Amino acid sequence: MGRLFGVGVGPGDPELMTLKARRVLASCSVIAYFAARRSRGNGFTVVEGLVEDHHDLLRLTYPVTTEPVDRATYERSIAAFYDCSAESIATHLEAGRDVAVVCEGDPFFYGSYMYIHQRLADRFPAEVIPGVTSVSAAAAAAGRPLVSMNETLTVLPGVLPPDELKEALAGVDAAVVMKVGRRLRAIRDAAAACGLGDGAVYVERASCAEERVLPLADTEGIEAPYFSLVLIPGTGITTR
Numbered sequence: 001m002g003r004l005f006g007v008g009v010g011p012g013d014p015e016l017m018t019l020k021a022r023r024v025l026a027s028c029s030v031i032a033y034f035a036a037r038r039s040r041g042n043g044f045t046v047v048e049g050l051v052e053d054h055h056d057l058l059r060l061t062y063p064v065t066t067e068p069v070d071r072a073t074y075e076r077s078i079a080a081f082y083d084c085s086a087e088s089i090a091t092h093l094e095a096g097r098d099v100a101v102v103c104e105g106d107p108f109f110y111g112s113y114m115y116i117h118q119r120l121a122d123r124f125p126a127e128v129i130p131g132v133t134s135v136s137a138a139a140a141a142a143g144r145p146l147v148s149m150n151e152t153l154t155v156l157p158g159v160l161p162p163d164e165l166k167e168a169l170a171g172v173d174a175a176v177v178m179k180v181g182r183r184l185r186a187i188r189d190a191a192a193a194c195g196l197g198d199g200a201v202y203v204e205r206a207s208c209a210e211e212r213v214l215p216l217a218d219t220e221g222i223e224a225p226y227f228s229l230v231l232i233p234g235t236g237i238t239t240r
């Protein structure tokens, strides 16, 4: 029986992969990766330079990239996709091949690998290799400590309805809003409404060559790519 690895490959810069991630990748026969249609796969682009002749590649293409209006249909379709992906991976594991499922950032921090783990970890030996998250990379890129002393860090998906986002941001010590995309304006408005607009930072493609860091207030008119988030740092920076 092969072993299943959920390999966190970090936020984009291949140098931010851990030694363990590199070792496990090199030792596996199969590299599996998720990718949206017409995309090379975010995790895969990080490890592309490490693919060797002995590797079989298993591309798992998402059926849908954004949630349609009908949430139930979306959930059924994505669950069927993960069922199907898990079975493709299981075929390799049953044949005795070790499989590395690469995952941008950390696998258990909003990572798709978790759905494979849920489906297969009781059938095969499974190990998660943690990775540097986009949040750490974004704080480093912005040069802003995230949280200090007794502060609490709140993590939110930007896809929340605007009112919920505002409610969740009210009174936070520090926050990170993931999955920005088309919600950038709503996030900017919610942060401003909560009096958090001034210190908030928008970070695009942290740790990559195309990295961009801007005050959130200056993002009017920007089309946020998939790889972007908003940081509302704690007070660490003001205690110098």
Ligand SMILES: C[S@@+](CC[C@H](N)C(=O)[O-])C[C@H]1O[C@@H](n2cnc3c(N)ncnc32)[C@H](O)[C@@H]1O
Binding pocket: 011, 012, 103, 104, 105, 106, 107, 108, 109, 110, 111, 112, 132, 133, 134, 135, 137, 138, 177, 178, 179, 180, 203, 204, 205, 206, 207, 208, 226, 227, 228, 229
């Ligand atoms: C599905 S989540 C995956 C998070 C990932 N597992 C992690 O540990 O960071 C995808 C979201 O992570 C954020 N993200 C991932 N990589 C990023 C990067 N290099 N720079 C900025 N945001 C990033 C974006 O908000 C994106 O929409």
